[in-house]
Amino acid sequence: xxxxxxxxxxxxxxxxxxxxxxxxxxxxxxxxxxxxxxxxxxxxxxxxxxxxxxxxxxxxxxxxxxxxxxxxxxxxxxxxxxxxxxxxx
Numbered sequence: 001x002x003x004x005x006x007x008x009x010x011x012x013x014x015x016x017x018x019x020x021x022x023x024x025x026x027x028x029x030x031x032x033x034x035x036x037x038x039x040x041x042x043x044x045x046x047x048x049x050x051x052x053x054x055x056x057x058x059x060x061x062x063x064x065x066x067x068x069x070x071x072x073x074x075x076x077x078x079x080x081x082x083x084x085x086x087x088x089x
Contacts, residue, residue, distance in 0.1 A: 008035050011047055020054045026061065026082045033081070045074055 002010070015031035018024050027050070038046065049057070049071055060067035060075045061082070067075040 007043070007047075011035060011043070011050060014050045018054050020058070023054045023057055026078060027057075029085060030078055030081050042074075045070065049074055 012028075012031045012035055015035075016024055016028035018027060031046075035043070035046075052071075056065070059065040060071065061079055066072070
């Protein structure tokens with residue numbers, strides 16, 4: 001059985017090592033900033049999102065396709081987080 005600490009490490013690694021650099025740059029910083037403070041429910045949704053295909057994630061993030069209902073709030077949060085980082089950077 002995976003410990004909480006091991007789960008966070010796995011999710012952080014998976015956030016930074018996607019398959020496309022674009023998703024690395026969206027999910028990695030978000031994971032670094034938020035994983036440690038997420039509730040179990042939020043972690044479950046983020047973990048499920050990490051199992052999705054990068055091309056689908058990018059289309060959802062860019063608004064080219066609607067995100068599935070279970071991911072829509074997280075996609076909105078990720079988009080806002082990425083936009084804020086771009087403005088600050």
